[in-house]
Amino acid sequence: MTIETIAPPASVGDTPRYDFRAAELRWQAAWNAANCFAVDDVPTDGKPKYYVLEMFPYPSGKIHMGHVRNYTLGDVVARYKRARGHSVLHPMGWDAFGLPAENAARERGIHPARWTWDNIAAMRTELKRMGLSLDWSREFATCDPRYYGQQQKLFLDMLAAGLAERRDAWVNWDPVDGTVLANEQVIDGRGWRSGALVEKKRLSQWVLRITDQAPALLSALETLDRWPERVRLMQANWIGRSEGARMRFALTAAEAGLDSVEVYTTRPDTLFGMSFLAIAAEHPLAAAVAARDSAAAAFVADCQSRGTSEAVLETLEKRGYPTGLEVINPLTGLRHPVWIANFVLMEYGTGAIFGCPAHDQRDLDFARKYDLPVTAVVCPPGEDADFAVGSKAYDGTGAMIRSGFLDGMTREAARAAAIAELDRLGVGQGVVNWRLRDWGVSRQRYWGCPIPVIHCDSCGVVPVPRDQLPLVLPEDVTFDRPGNPLDHHPTWKHVNCPACGAAARRETDTFDTFVDSSWYFARFCSPHADAPVTQAAVDHWLPVDQYIGGIEHAILHLLYSRYVTRAMHQTGHLSVDEPFDGLFTQGMVTHESYKSVDGAWLYPEETQRRQDGAVVHRDTGEPVTVGRVEAMSKSKRNTVDPGAIIARYGADTARWFILSDNPPERDMEWTESGAIGAYRFTQRLFRLVEAAPGSVPAEPATFGAAARALRRATHRTIATVTEALEGFAFNVAVARVYEFANAIGEAERAGNAARAGDGEGLVWAQHEALQALAVLISPMMPHLAEEIWSRLPGTDGGLVAQGTWPVADPSLTAAETFTIAVQVMGKLRGKIEVLPDAPEAEVIAAAEAEPNVVRALEGRRIVKRVYVAGRIVNFVVAGA
RNA sequence: GCGAGAGUGGCGGAACGGUAGACGCAGUCGACUCAAAAUCGACCGACCUCGGUCAUGGGGGUUCGAAUCCCCCCUCUCGCACCA
Numbered sequence A: 001m002t003i004e005t006i007a008p009p010a011s012v013g014d015t016p017r018y019d020f021r022a023a024e025l026r027w028q029a030a031w032n033a034a035n036c037f038a039v040d041d042v043p044t045d046g047k048p049k050y051y052v053l054e055m056f057p058y059p060s061g062k063i064h065m066g067h068v069r070n071y072t073l074g075d076v077v078a079r080y081k082r083a084r085g086h087s088v089l090h091p092m093g094w095d096a097f098g099l100p101a102e103n104a105a106r107e108r109g110i111h112p113a114r115w116t117w118d119n120i121a122a123m124r125t126e127l128k129r130m131g132l133s134l135d136w137s138r139e140f141a142t143c144d145p146r147y148y149g150q151q152q153k154l155f156l157d158m159l160a161a162g163l164a165e166r167r168d169a170w171v172n173w174d175p176v177d178g179t180v181l182a183n184e185q186v187i188d189g190r191g192w193r194s195g196a197l198v199e200k201k202r203l204s205q206w207v208l209r210i211t212d213q214a215p216a217l218l219s220a221l222e223t224l225d226r227w228p229e230r231v232r233l234m235q236a237n238w239i240g241r242s243e244g245a246r247m248r249f250a251l252t253a254a255e256a257g258l259d260s261v262e263v264y265t266t267r268p269d270t271l272f273g274m275s276f277l278a279i280a281a282e283h284p285l286a287a288a289v290a291a292r293d294s295a296a297a298a299f300v301a302d303c304q305s306r307g308t309s310e311a312v313l314e315t316l317e318k319r320g321y322p323t324g325l326e327v328i329n330p331l332t333g334l335r336h337p338v339w340i341a342n343f344v345l346m347e348y349g350t351g352a353i354f355g356c357p358a359h360d361q362r363d364l365d366f367a368r369k370y371d372l373p374v375t376a377v378v379c380p381p382g383e384d385a386d387f388a389v390g391s392k393a394y395d396g397t398g399a400m401i402r403s404g405f406l407d408g409m410t411r412e413a414a415r416a417a418a419i420a421e422l423d424r425l426g427v428g429q430g431v432v433n434w435r436l437r438d439w440g441v442s443r444q445r446y447w448g449c450p451i452p453v454i455h456c457d458s459c460g461v462v463p464v465p466r467d468q469l470p471l472v473l474p475e476d477v478t479f480d481r482p483g484n485p486l487d488h489h490p491t492w493k494h495v496n497c498p499a500c501g502a503a504a505r506r507e508t509d510t511f512d513t514f515v516d517s518s519w520y521f522a523r524f525c526s527p528h529a530d531a532p533v534t535q536a537a538v539d540h541w542l543p544v545d546q547y548i549g550g551i552e553h554a555i556l557h558l559l560y561s562r563y564v565t566r567a568m569h570q571t572g573h574l575s576v577d578e579p580f581d582g583l584f585t586q587g588m589v590t591h592e593s594y595k596s597v598d599g600a601w602l603y604p605e606e607t608q609r610r611q612d613g614a615v616v617h618r619d620t621g622e623p624v625t626v627g628r629v630e631a632m633s634k635s636k637r638n639t640v641d642p643g644a645i646i647a648r649y650g651a652d653t654a655r656w657f658i659l660s661d662n663p664p665e666r667d668m669e670w671t672e673s674g675a676i677g678a679y680r681f682t683q684r685l686f687r688l689v690e691a692a693p694g695s696v697p698a699e700p701a702t703f704g705a706a707a708r709a710l711r712r713a714t715h716r717t718i719a720t721v722t723e724a725l726e727g728f729a730f731n732v733a734v735a736r737v738y739e740f741a742n743a744i745g746e747a748e749r750a751g752n753a754a755r756a757g758d759g760e761g762l763v764w765a766q767h768e769a770l771q772a773l774a775v776l777i778s779p780m781m782p783h784l785a786e787e788i789w790s791r792l793p794g795t796d797g798g799l800v801a802q803g804t805w806p807v808a809d810p811s812l813t814a815a816e817t818f819t820i821a822v823q824v825m826g827k828l829r830g831k832i833e834v835l836p837d838a839p840e841a842e843v844i845a846a847a848e849a850e851p852n853v854v855r856a857l858e859g860r861r862i863v864k865r866v867y868v869a870g871r872i873v874n875f876v877v878a879g880a
Numbered sequence B: 001g002c003g004a005g006a007g008u009g010g011c012g013g014a015a016c017g018g019u020a021g022a023c024g025c026a027g028u029c030g031a032c033u034c035a036a037a038a039u040c041g042a043c044c045g046a047c048c049u050c051g052g053u054c055a056u057g058g059g060g061g062u063u064c065g066a067a068u069c070c071c072c073c074c075u076c077u078c079g080c081a082c083c084a
Helices: A020-034 A065-083 A099-108 A112-128 A145-160 A210-223 A229-239 A268-273 A284-292 A294-313 A361-370 A411-425 A535-541 A556-570 A642-649 A651-660 A672-691 A705-726 A730-758 A761-777 A782-791 A840-849 A851-857
Strands: A049-054 A087-089 A164-174 A179-181 A199-208 A241-255 A258-265 A276-279 A320-328 A335-341 A352-355 A428-434 A453-456 A460-463 A494-496 A503-506 A546-550 A583-586 A589-595 A607-609 A615-617 A625-631 A818-824 A827-834 A861-868 A872-878
Touching: A020 A651, A020 A782, A049 A065, A049 A535, A065 A087, A065 A546, A065 A583, A065 A589, A065 A642, A065 A651, A065 A705, A099 A112, A112 A642, A145 A164, A145 A460, A179 A199, A199 A556, A210 A229, A210 A241, A210 A428, A210 A556, A229 A556, A241 A268, A241 A284, A241 A335, A241 A411, A258 A276, A258 A284, A258 A352, A268 A411, A276 A361, A284 A294, A284 A320, A284 A335, A294 A320, A294 A335, A320 A361, A335 A361, A352 A361, A411 A428, A642 A651, A642 A672, A651 A672, A651 A730, A651 A782, A672 A730, A672 A761, A672 A782, A705 A730, A705 A761, A730 A761, A761 A782, A818 A840, A818 A851, A827 A840, A827 A851, A840 A851, A840 A861, A840 A872, A851 A872
Parallel strands: A049 A087, A049 A546, A276 A335, A546 A583, A818 A872
Antiparallel strands: A164 A179, A164 A199, A241 A258, A241 A320, A241 A428, A276 A352, A320 A335, A453 A460, A453 A503, A494 A503, A589 A625, A607 A615, A818 A827, A861 A872
């Protein structure tokens, strides 16, 4: 199959051809001229609003199939909702800050701004060729000072409201990218971009206090009933609420001024089973011990250099260092050793735990390795109190043993009693602990939004005065050495303090780019305003009614956006708490992968499928190994360029295939044959229209059988396509259109014979069908829809894009006769045709008389007759 | 380990508890053609004595009736994971 043979001439012989190349450009121009997709910041048209948004792209330079899928899905929704009478906000912009631009600068000497804006221009052209119904007047890029200057205002508001603060913190340091990463950006201990092992480093940086909102962010998940369940679960797990106790263990001897260690535990009921206390390598007490004990210092250094992934790779090897210190258990009065342990996380709880080996697997592994005591305090049901603890800790329920005043209690009762006792002793209390940590937003990067503050030796942190915003990035930067170019800039950071006038230092860190994408949906409502948002616009449009994007943003982007929306509410910018009312997560676009004989990955267009099915190299004819079908990636070269597909088959074909293949939430496989199939269908629809009678008669008073059947197909299709689109079942909508096209084709073929008896009724019905067809395909194949519409007589020249969605007439969708399945004991034995109003007795009598059913009933006695109107008869029989 | 989701023809997938496999892709046969492409038509789960029998990962159950609801098991995918 070579591609060139498919590329269509305008016509072949007598067969008319749809010239998509000319038509798609023509209709895009027509939409543009009619300004079909623009809406006002605050519309006064009285229509219900609908805000549909797809995750805006990073301007990498080219669009990929994932973009095509994402924006096609969004465009189907936008066009459908518009036709249903909504005023639809459907904007597009660019998530334009980020590291790749700096890498381009380092590798190729192109300025990040230049690289980014060139990429945006190229991608805008590609997106426009898809025929998306976007309001391009709202386009912006986050790297534009008109955007990020507004973001700086937002930050100053958050700073003033106490939502942002500067803090010394242990941070995740990516040594390859040379920057800090948020916890969310560390995956398996590696940087999400670079893949480098992340190190721990203590740095002063800006944080947004997202943990303050942890309870609200968790509880509001329940209200997001138009979000996928699994995204809500992922967020809930990430926020990670747990109930437990925070308590202090007194040290028997103070160390560097520290006289106790604070611990967080979810199991205060097991305090009588304690055998040691363990602290993280980054814990202040560990630092104090390391200061005087070189072996401890070596152990601490070792733990920190390994990073978190090392622990995973070493299959959970527990290691520790005994400090020689001891603590006293406040409930038992017993002394226990203090260890530094590599499995204790400084970031969670207090960075210290008490170890109860009998009832915690990690503690047990540690105790066995270092030969520490193991005391069981919860008795598993059916065991006696002296049961042996082997290598498996018991974390179930049971009665308390060896636990003083807790003895005999259930686990839950013991937990409450232990907390009450800790409280009475003044050494602890019950607390709720969160896994979520504050969001560090400082990045040591040039190509990001400058953080608008100035550091003054006498005044401290001073906000950049608002009349000096936007604080614009300097253009004259160099990338000839590692580190932050803003920091290296000769003059940029040297400023006078706005408060006291003394020499001061400008902040050289820029924001994490996730800050940029955490409020862009609000900016789209009034993108040209001289404030972050305008109240009337966001009040009208927010929340986003339907947000569409990849599942990979289930945590990072969506959680940050939820938080910033709340922060903007607190600072008076918004009046909603949740940004996205509905969320749809699409699957990935996948493709077969190919390898040549020498093991190199090959692009699909470098391969060829021979007649016998074997795949060979297009140029050399050497055999090619067909690999797995997997997500398109540059490294595996299993990518297909949307630009080439659109040039070859048209935007409508690409859109139709990507919608038709499977449900949009699942991964789809891009295949050339599938795309060709979609292309053929566009031509087939075109031929259907060309074959239709050239003028529309007046609507007749009555219709013959063929016309009635076609009208029934039309109105049923209107109903089923509408239902499918409402439910995001776009592949089903596509299937219904195929069925409809088959029905129209049959009517056309039957036409000459039928018209003889049916007169003009069939012609009228054919036009009704074709007009409905044009509108029904318009969300999916908008250009072809316009082309069809414009060629049909009686459509008076308007645009489908400005038309209205058809309504199914229920009186026309009902069948004239019903096929009733007849079962005997639940097995299908025959079918009968009945009229819709046939009484039950009559239907059952007819069913019993059906020859096949008679045979099946032979020699048996009917004990029960089940009739479901319009569907089925079932005879329950007895005897042989 | 914890959590979630999914298992239906060669493939992608349809199916308010009611005729399983719609629709498409691939394939087979035929028409048209000198021929090919395009197009049009027919067929297309397995077995079969042509009347049926078996079929929705496996095993139970509920029901007149189960791909669908319940229980157990298997497999795969994804997410989280030393979170105390």
